Amino acid sequence: MNASRSLTVCAALAVSLLFGGCASTGKVSLSEVREFADASAKLGGYSELSSRFRDTYVREQPYLTAAADKIAKENDAKRRAAYDDFQSVQKTVVLYMQTLSLLAGDERFDLTAKLDDLGTGLKAFADSGIEQKHVVAYTGLTRLLTRVIASGYQGRSVESMVRDGDADLQTLIEAMITLTRYYAKTNENEQKIVLGIFDIDIPFSNKPQDRMLVTLAKVHYLNKSIEYRLIDKRYDLAMQGLSKVSLGHRKLRDNLDKMTGAELMLTLAKYTKDLRMIREGLHDTSI
Template sequence: MLHIACTRLLPLWSLLCALLLGGCGTTTGGPVSLQEVREFADASARLGGYAELARRYRDTYVREQPYLSPAADKLARENDAKRKAVYEDFMGIQKTMVLYMQTLSLLAGDTRYDLSSRIDDLGNGLKANAESGLQQRHIVAYTGLTRLLTRVIASGYQNRSVETMVRDGDADVQVLLDAMIQLTRLYYKTNENEKKTILGIFDVEIPFATRSSDRMLVTLAKIHYMNKASEYKLIDRRYELALQGLTKVALGHQKMRENLGKLSNDEVRRLLTNYGRDLRTIRDGLTAE
């Protein structure tokens, strides 16, 4: 009789075991399955380069000033004031994106650390600026993402998940990444104008320095020209890499948004791994001398 009862209970016991093991597998496997999300978010937060290019944009006048005529200097000083006025807004966007990616990485990992002190980095908001390309939609996205970060971090990350963060943040993330791409193009264009101004002076002046007494001066001028040309070539490459990196971040985050609930899927993990690898390669290029 006991044998019959045990035999009848065996299928039920097997079912319970399967459910328990399945549940345990999901729980222990969760953090592992989000490893690619964490690595992508870390690579995005550490992309770098953007802050350096923003500072270079702000400091354009410092490099141009020795080469400018008095008439050109007046206009350059006006542009310098405009660039300095918007610099903090530009950096505010970058700081917000970095904090978002750090928070996303935290949610996708096992480690718990406190980012509450970083809330102060978010600033007080942006101002629309026609010359820089910052528009009202960028301001709205910035406000939305800062509110999301403040809410998540202030709550101690309780009741939050990667899926929730990505779903709630993607629209604003995409708009702010678009703003960063536009601003990087502005930096690129400003650098092109600076390059034409400075190298153009040498292109015009050197051919007219034909006296024998100018020989040493011409030699020094040519050396200076080559050094400046090399500098601009390096910076041009960094602008290109920064644009590639920001585009990769946008695409990677978009893929997560499109695959909510399937982030442990092999194909999604493979895509995020590739994006993370590409971002690390780009970061190495941005930091190379």
């Protein structure tokens, strides 16, 4: 009886050590993947820049002539019509990274509600650089996420997620970088409209009775110049961050056969550090 009981206890202990050891190893070896995915999902910047792009007309309208205002209103309608689609691209990339983080960790939580927030589709917008390939990638990645999340992540691993999602993810990150450049170009045009008035009018306002008005105009000009420099900095940081996300995920895709390799983990840790620094920069209000 005692011998039988001892064998049972030993067997239970062996099973516990086996599965406990595997779980511990998996948690440690994939921690860098989880942290990289978390940092990618929390990068930020793009959503705020999208909102700024949408609201361009609100800021530039006071500086427009009557003729220019008519064209600006038409552009405003186009921007607002495209805004939800542009946001959907980011929401899909973020949800993918959240799902990857979940698969790399030892927690399980339901992301089903976030599927409803992705939107019903993506349309091509020629002026912005959104093409049919981006539409196809959006459809592919949303289908993958729906499949994975709706199934409760059954049979899905980090390796399979990265393998199945990389191509579409890379295309959508490319779309986000393209859109960020488009936002920057729109902001550059706005800056020319707003600051251009002051560049033209201030030098000719040299009458003594205009002194107070000119002083106020110069202060306003300075404040707007600072605003535009800060925004330009954020466009650059947002594109740097998106490039880091792309490179990190591609590194994962290229090393599926050695997912827990030391070199890969070090590389991901570096990308994670870079993404956190970029995120801090995006929230910095200084120039």
